[in-house]
Amino acid sequence: MAATTLVYTAIADPSRRRILDLLREGERAVVELGKFFDFSQPALSKHLRILREAKLVRTRKLGRENRYRLDAKGLRTVYDWVGHYEQFWNQSLDRLGDVLDDIDGGSR
Amino acid sequence: MAATTLVYTAIADPSRRRILDLLREGERAVVELGKFFDFSQPALSKHLRILREAKLVRTRKLGRENRYRLDAKGLRTVYDWVGHYEQFWNQSLDRLGDVLDDIDGGSR
DNA sequence: ACAAAACATAACCAAATAGTTATGCGTTGT
DNA sequence: ACAACGCATAACTATTTGGTTATGTTTTGT
Numbered sequence A, B: 001m002a003a004t005t006l007v008y009t010a011i012a013d014p015s016r017r018r019i020l021d022l023l024r025e026g027e028r029a030v031v032e033l034g035k036f037f038d039f040s041q042p043a044l045s046k047h048l049r050i051l052r053e054a055k056l057v058r059t060r061k062l063g064r065e066n067r068y069r070l071d072a073k074g075l076r077t078v079y080d081w082v083g084h085y086e087q088f089w090n091q092s093l094d095r096l097g098d099v100l101d102d103i104d105g106g107s108r
Numbered sequence C: 001a002c003a004a005a006a007c008a009t010a011a012c013c014a015a016a017t018a019g020t021t022a023t024g025c026g027t028t029g030t
Numbered sequence D: 001a002c003a004a005c006g007c008a009t010a011a012c013t014a015t016t017t018g019g020t021t022a023t024g025t026t027t028t029g030t
Helices: A003-012 A014-024 A030-034 A041-053 A072-083 A093-099 B003-012 B014-024 B030-034 B041-053 B072-083 B093-104
Strands: A057-062 A065-070 B057-062 B065-070
Touching: A003 A014, A003 A041, A003 A072, A003 B003, A003 B014, A014 A041, A014 A057, A014 A065, A014 B003, A030 A041, A030 A065, A041 A057, A072 B072, B003 B014, B003 B041, B003 B072, B014 B041, B014 B057, B014 B065, B030 B041, B030 B065, B041 B057
Parallel strands: none
Antiparallel strands: A057 A065, B057 B065
């Protein structure tokens, strides 16, 4: 899987986005993170593995704890890509539709 | 599926990101889009359906053609979320650790 | 009138996802 | 010494994903 797509796939899951949000406040151990979720510890470890493989987080062992912290560099690619669309989301589609003489209206 | 996650899922696939990129240059019919991909027309139609359900594209019928165009508003959410990480991706992780140590002063 | 074009959908399939329980391994507290 | 903690991984399962071929509908060109 391409490195870039690893990042997009990683952030496609809401739990993983939540994990990243939590890590913005600072380093956290797995058990600590687990308090915010309803699923099991292995499920959490799997999410963390996906984030690790996307290089969006790093770990360091501290005693028996495994502390995770953010490594946001990979998100820059996403920001840059989405940024290309900035000029589009401000113009109203309806007005664009007028220009294009669009009569269709809905998505199907 | 939550509306927001529909968008993240939609852009997780590289072919769909490519489709959006193509639509930035203007409206296109399905057959036209298909020239840029190696998979079958039904596969393309499926990708387009996912983009439609995420409300990232709209269609209008023009004769026997179905013309797709960008509706980028949904990408704003992504841009905003990723933007929260902007402060993190420029500094090296090691230096960030130092900074946080300084601010924190061992209060945790 | 009719063949072909443009496209969506259905039915199917292999692989990936996201969860589970079970287990093992290093670290810590008593 | 050893029980409990913190965590990763394995093995399993249901669901979703991304592709395929087959087919039906609407529109166009001859």
